[in-house]
Amino acid sequence: MNPAAPPSGPRVVALAGNPNCGKSTLFNALTGLRQKVANYPGVTVERREGLAYDQHGKPLRLIDLPGAYSLHHQSPDEAILRDVLLGKMSDVPRPDIVICVVDASNAERHLFLASQILELGIPAIIVLNMMDIAEARGIRPDAARLSEIFGVPVVTMEATSRKGLAELRIALASNHLKPSLHAAPLPPESLRHLPVLPDGSIDRRHLYLGENGGSPNSATEWRDRITASRYGAIREVCSRAVHIIDPARVHPTERIDQVALHPLLGPIIALLVLTVMFYLIFSFAEIPMGWIESLFGAMSSLVNQWLPEGDLRSLVCDGILAGVSGVVVFLPQILILFFFIGLMEDTGYLPRIAFMMDRIMSRVGLSGKSFVPLLSSHACAVPAIMGARTIEHEKDRLITILVAPLASCSARLPVYLLLIAAMMPTETVPPLTRALILMGLYSGGILGIFLFAWIFNRLLQRTETGPSIMELPTYKLPALTSVAFQMLQRGWLFIKRAGTIILAVTIVLWAANNYPKNDNPALQREQSIAGRLGKAIEPVISPLGFDWKIGIGVIASFAAREVFVSAMAITYEAGEIEDEEGQRMALRQRFREARRDDGSPAFTTLTYVSLMVFYVFAMQCASTTAVVRRETNSWKWALFQFGYMTATAWIASFLVFQGGRLFGFS
Amino acid sequence: MVPFYAKFRICHPRVATRRKPAFAARFVLAGPHTQRYGSKGLIMSLSCTDPTHMNPAPITTIDRLPPRSQAVVVSCSGPASFRLQELGLLPGTHIRLLRRAPLRDPLQIQVGQSLLALRLREARSVQVEPLASDDSNP
Numbered sequence: 048m049n050p051a052a053p054p055s056g057p058r059v060v061a062l063a064g065n066p067n068c069g070k071s072t073l074f075n076a077l078t079g080l081r082q083k084v085a086n087y088p089g090v091t092v093e094r095r096e097g098l099a100y101d102q103h104g105k106p107l108r109l110i111d112l113p114g115a116y117s118l119h120h121q122s123p124d125e126a127i128l129r130d131v132l133l134g135k136m137s138d139v140p141r142p143d144i145v146i147c148v149v150d151a152s153n154a155e156r157h158l159f160l161a162s163q164i165l166e167l168g169i170p171a172i173i174v175l176n177m178m179d180i181a182e183a184r185g186i187r188p189d190a191a192r193l194s195e196i197f198g199v200p201v202v203t204m205e206a207t208s209r210k211g212l213a214e215l216r217i218a219l220a221s222n223h224l225k226p227s228l229h230a231a232p233l234p235p236e237s238l239r240h241l242p243v244l245p246d247g248s249i250d251r252r253h254l255y256l257g258e259n260g261g262s263p264n265s266a267t268e269w270r271d272r273i274t275a276s277r278y279g280a281i282r283e284v285c286s287r288a289v290h291i292i293d294p295a296r297v298h299p300t301e302r303i304d305q306v307a308l309h310p311l312l313g314p315i316i317a318l319l320v321l322t323v324m325f326y327l328i329f330s331f332a333e334i335p336m337g338w339i340e341s342l343f344g345a346m347s348s349l350v351n352q353w354l355p356e357g358d359l360r361s362l363v364c365d366g367i368l369a370g371v372s373g374v375v376v377f378l379p380q381i382l383i384l385f386f387f388i389g390l391m392e393d394t395g396y397l398p399r400i401a402f403m404m405d406r407i408m409s410r411v412g413l414s415g416k417s418f419v420p421l422l423s424s425h426a427c428a429v430p431a432i433m434g435a436r437t438i439e440h441e442k443d444r445l446i447t448i449l450v451a452p453l454a455s456c457s458a459r460l461p462v463y464l465l466l467i468a469a470m471m472p473t474e475t476v477p478p479l480t481r482a483l484i485l486m487g488l489y490s491g492g493i494l495g496i497f498l499f500a501w502i503f504n505r506l507l508q509r510t511e512t513g514p515s516i517m518e519l520p521t522y523k524l525p526a527l528t529s530v531a532f533q534m535l536q537r538g539w540l541f542i543k544r545a546g547t548i549i550l551a552v553t554i555v556l557w558a559a560n561n562y563p564k565n566d567n568p569a570l571q572r573e574q575s576i577a578g579r580l581g582k583a584i585e586p587v588i589s590p591l592g593f594d595w596k597i598g599i600g601v602i603a604s605f606a607a608r609e610v611f612v613s614a615m616a617i618t619y620e621a622g623e624i625e626d627e628e629g630q631r632m633a634l635r636q637r638f639r640e641a642r643r644d645d646g647s648p649a650f651t652t653l654t655y656v657s658l659m660v661f662y663v664f665a666m667q668c669a670s671t672t673a674v675v676r677r678e679t680n681s682w683k684w685a686l687f688q689f690g691y692m693t694a695t696a697w698i699a700s701f702l703v704f705q706g707g708r709l710f711g712f713s
Numbered sequence: 714m715v716p717f718y719a720k721f722r723i724c725h726p727r728v729a730t731r732r733k734p735a736f737a738a739r740f741v742l743a744g745p746h747t748q749r750y751g752s753k754g755l756i757m758s759l760s761c762t763d764p765t766h767m768n769p770a771p772i773t774t775i776d777r778l779p780p781r782s783q784a785v786v787v788s789c790s791g792p793a794s795f796r797l798q799e800l801g802l803l804p805g806t807h808i809r810l811l812r813r814a815p816l817r818d819p820l821q822i823q824v825g826q827s828l829l830a831l832r833l834r835e836a837r838s839v840q841v842e843p844l845a846s847d848d849s850n851p
Contacts, residue, residue, distance in 0.1 A: 117799040153826040156801050186826070274798045298823060301811065310815045402830050406816035409832065516796055516835060519821060519828040 057106040059140050060099070060219065063128060063164055064148030065157050066114030066439075067395075067520040069176040071095075072529045073148060073206040074111040077215075082109075084540060086680055087136075092124050093436065094139075101220035102213065110139065118163045118255045119270065123441050129255050132167055144224055145169045146215075151181035151188050151203070152521065154289050158281045165197060165227035166251045172218050173201045179208075180523060184299060185292035192288040198228045207526040231277040237269055300395070300521040307399055317400050321422060324387040328426040329457060332379040339379075343372035361561060362554075370553030373607070374546040377429050377670065378538055384423050384430040385537045388437060389530035391419075395522045397437065402519060411497050412504030414440065414515055417447040421496060424454035425489075428671045429545070432678055433537060446503045448678060449688050452671050453495040453664065455488060458608040461627070462662050463488055465612050469635040470655035484659075491663045495695070541674070548673035556606045556669070573618075577602050591661065591700040592654040594643055604667040611662075653712050657704040664699055666692035773843060775820065776836040778810045784841035791838030801825050802839060 064070045074082070078097030087094045095111040112131055113124035120126040127136070134141030147161035154175070165171050175181075175188050194201040200218045204211030218224075233241075233249065242250045254273070306312055347364045354360040391397035401415030408415050416438040424431035431451045438444040455463075467481050559576040573582075581598035588598050596618050603614035616630060619637040641649035666672070666689045676685040772787055786806045789797045801824045802808065811821040811828070819832045831839075 116796070119795065119799070121796055155825050156827050159799060159801075184826075270795060271798060274795070275803055278798075278801065278803050298826070298828070300828065301823075304811065304821070304828075308812060308814070308821065310813075314815050398830075402819060402821065403814050403816070405830070405832070406814060406818045409818070515819075515832050516793060516800065517819070517830040518800075519830055521828070 057098070057108045058143040059108045059110065060144045060146060061110045061112050061131060061142035062146050062148060063112045063132065063160070064114060065116055065150065065160055067518060068114070068148045068150045068157060069206045070114060070148045071111060071533075072526055073146075073174065073176065073204070074109065075529050075532055076206055076209050076212055078109055084536065087127050092127055092441075094127075099219075100216070102216040103220045105220065107219060110142065115160060117160055120255075122439060124439060132164060132169065133252055133255065142169060144219065145171045146174055147171060148174045148176050151175040151178050152184050152186050154181075154186075154188050155278075155281055155285045158284065159277060162197075162229070162231055162277060162281060163255075165199065166230050168226045168252075170224035170226055171199045172215070172224065173197060173199055174211075174215060175201060175203045176206050177523075178203045178211075179205045180521065185296055187290040187292070189288045189290065193284070196229060196284055196288060198225065200224070207524075207529070231273075231280040234269065234272040234276060237273060298521070300519075303522050304399070304519075307396070308402065313399075313403055317403060320391075320396070321400070321419075324384075325422065325426065327383050327387070328380050328423060328430075332383055332426075335379040336376050339372060339376050343368055343375075358561075362557070365561070366554040366557035367550070369557065370550040373553055373670070374542060374549045377427065377541065380427050381430040381433065381541055382534050382538050384426075384434055385534040386530060388419065388434055389533050390525050392437060393523070393525035393530055395520045398517060398519050401517065405515075405517075409515070411500040413443050413446060413500055414438070414517070416517075417443055417500075420447050421451060421454060424451040425456060425492075427456050427458070428452040428454065428668065429541070429674050432671065432674050433541060435678070442504075442507050445679065445684065446500050446507065448675055449503055449684065449691075450496045450499045452666055452668065452688070452692065453492050453499065455492040455663065456608075456668075458668065459488075459662055461609045462604075462611050463659065465615075465631050465634060466655050466659050466662075468631050469638045469650065470652055488659055488663055491660070495664055499691070499695075544677040545670065545673040548676065549670045552669040552673065553606060556603070560603065573599075587697075590705065591697065592651070592657045592704040594649050596641070596649070597654075597658065601661070601665075601667075604662075604665075606667075606669050608662065608667050653704055653707045656707065657700045660703050661696045661700040663696070664692055665696035771843075772840050774837050775808070775810060775822065775831065775839045775841055776833050778841065778843060780810060780812055783807060783809045783844040785844060787840040787842055789839050791835070793835045793838060797831075797835065797839060800829060801827060807844070808841065 062070050062074055074095065074097065077099040081099075082095060082097030085094045085096075086092065092113055097109045097111075099107045099109040101107055110131065112128045115122075115125035115128045117125070118129050118132070120129050130136040131139050132142065132145065145164055145167075147164055149157040149161055161173060165173075173193065175190060175193075178188075181188065188203075190201040190203050200221070202211055202215045202218055204215065206212075230248075230251070233251075238249065241253050244250050307316060347368050350360065350363050350368065354363060388397065391400070397419065398416075400419060403415070404418040405415030408417050417435070420431045420434040420438070423434060428451050431454075432448050435444050435447045435451070438447060463485055467484055471481060556577070559580070560578075561571070561575060563574060563576075565571045565574040571578075573579075578599050581600075581602050582595045584598050584602070585593075585595045588601065593601065596615075599618050600611045600614045604611040612630070612634070615634055619634060619641065638650045639648075643649050672685045672689055675688055676682055679685065773784075775784070778784055784807075786802050786804055786808060788804055789802055806824060809823045811823055813820050814830075819830045820836050822829050822831060822836075
């Protein structure tokens with residue numbers, strides 16, 4: 048089958064296995080830092096490739112395939128596994144060797160996929176991973192016996208502690224790797240439909256070539272029977288080669304689950320864990336973010352000394368440096384979130400949270416897996432959208448990404464605080480009222496999430512939904528190096544993929560705010576492209592109760608929401624005050640004095656409410672748009688998100704302002 | 714010696730053709746051949762039967778099993794049946810319902826060495842034959 052062609056480049060080795068079989072840990076252990084992450088064309092499925100070496104030092108091109116339960120695919124991830132293994136993926140060569148990773152403690156289920164893959168005629172190695180967990184549970188797979196049965200090398204391994212890596216490298220160095228000769232019996236009625244190879248055997252690749260992961264013309268029962276006969280064969284193998292010391296022993300995970308999934312204790316524990324995570328993202332990240340900001344501030348003042356005053360200095364300070372710091376400043380939050388998600392994923396706790404939250408999320412058509420990304424979106428949508436990678440179903444992932452920025456993120460907080468402070472004099476209104484308004488704004492965001500998730504779920508109905516069966520993996524100690532590695536990789540990916548876009552957008556917005564030039568800094572805003580845009584959109588925003596000066600603030604906030612405060616400060620000449628509280632008070636005074644052209648006050652209670660509602664729903668974050676563009680692999684969804692959120696914000700503000708006026712508020 | 718109350722048996726509502734019980738009844742009738750179906754059980758027939766002519770244990774679905782009980786899979790149906798079978802829920806396989814999520818849905822089950830979460834929709838599509846509860850010897 049594989050002609051002995053002279054090797055052109057390194058041999059291609061694919062890693063395949065069920066989700067949670069430790070495949071990625073093994074991939075990281077084999078490749079180290081020599082790996083790159085990209086996307087498969089047309090889908091959001093991650094494609095990980097790296098360079099590994101066998102025991103003789105020969106290079107191998109290692110591909111980490113998405114986790115799957117069966118070659119009869121039911122999700123885009125599983126379709127990719129099939130396409131690569133059958134050599135149908137255009138830019139991925141058919142693997143020369145496939146490594147089937149099998150969880151030794153759950154060999155029967157994991158051998159199901161392995162046995163499908165072994166029949167494809169690719170030289171193979173079976174890796175029995177997590178031998179330590181199997182041993183602790185009294186499960187002893189006999190590697191020699193399995194190797195004898197399947198006719199391929201079987202390597203025992205503990206990928207988290209790198210045990211068995213050398214043996215795997217030795218196995219990979221062999222030039223005599225052969226396809227397995229083992230084949231599960233097929234039901235007789237299926238044989239007629241399958242082509243016969245020259246050597247008289249059945250070409251089983253055709254089992255997986257049909258639509259929806261089925262075989263061509265396959266009847267439902269047909270596929271059922273293949274599954275049954277395959278499991279029959281595997282159970283027979285396991286009865287010979289996997290010794291279970293005490294079959295009646297209680298799953299050790301079950302002891303933990305009795306507490307972690309307890310009807311009362313379970314949610315309390317989850318709440319505690321998430322509170323700690325949320326607290327760290329929300330407030331602990333402020334410390335390194337402060338460092339980053341002061342570092343860039345120092346660099347900016349250094350540049351100020353070196354460069355003569357002028358456009359170049361302005362470009363470097365307010366354009367490039369501001370852009371770079373705007374990228375780097377997200378890193379602490381991204382790293383903390385991914386450290387926690389990695390930790391919870393690796394220990395097996397994340398699926399438990401999803402299990403407990405599934406009912407609530409299913410009401411709007413999502414699954415429990417969307418819960419953690421949507422929760423962390425309240426700190427910042429950028430890491431949250433990247434965190435949506437933990438959701439397997441493509442549709443759920445897309446909806447989660449689309450609704451995540453509706454959560455009131457930390458960038459909205461300064462805007463809310465300014466508007467609340469300006470609307471209500473601190474002296475007369477009790478703090479509780481202001482806290483309640485803030486809570487109302489956050490609730491508005493949450494309501495928006497559920498509403499739009501529900502709507503999108505209806506709209507995207509045509510996409511096939513996979514069955515919502517979730518595996519709850521056994522608990523295990525986290526491989527900290529792997530978690531840290533993944534965290535750093537995500538951080539780097541963010542800088543590389545989204546950072547460039549964020550930098551470009553910052554520079555464009557800088558230009559829009561600074562050109563054409565005007566000598567008077569107060570008039571500069573008005574005369575600049577952004578200011579003119581603010582004026583130009585006045586007819587659009589005046590039904591919301593905003594005048595053109597607010598328009599400038601709104602336009603400027605499209606870079607980032609918190610810019611509203613500083614843009615307002617410049618427009619209203621409140622002066623540069625370092626202290627946040629002082630700036631708020633100064634702006635409040637300015638807002639009160641502000642008059643429209645006809646002499647009426649520019650800011651009324653209704654204007655404030657309308658503005659707040661606008662900020663709840665509006666998509667004003669270039670970084671988020673850049674990340675959505677990268678994560679969904681298309682501008683289509685990024686622009687759609689921008690459009691629907693801005694439209695919602697406009698309509699909601701319009702209803703509030705016009706409705707309020709109708710009822711006689713001002 | 715068969716105690717007199719063992720002669721009473723209840724037909725399970727799922728065996729009946731009606732998909733949804735017309736009204737709910739909480740039913741408790743102790744005896745080796747009786748089952749508790751929770752609040753949604755409906756007594757379709759209450760007849761005096763000779764235990765020697767009993768049908769095999771009544772077929773039910775996973776969502777109707779009491780927590781921490783075991784059962785044997787009879788069949789899978791519905792759109793998820795392929796995946797359920799690929800995950801090991803084949804006819805004849807022993808499963809154990811471990812618990813319900815705090816909000817009652819989904820359910821956690823053990824199949825072989827795998828722990829799976831099934832939503833009620835999927836759990837309803839798996840017909841099982843309950844086994845004697847092993848609660849007495851934890």
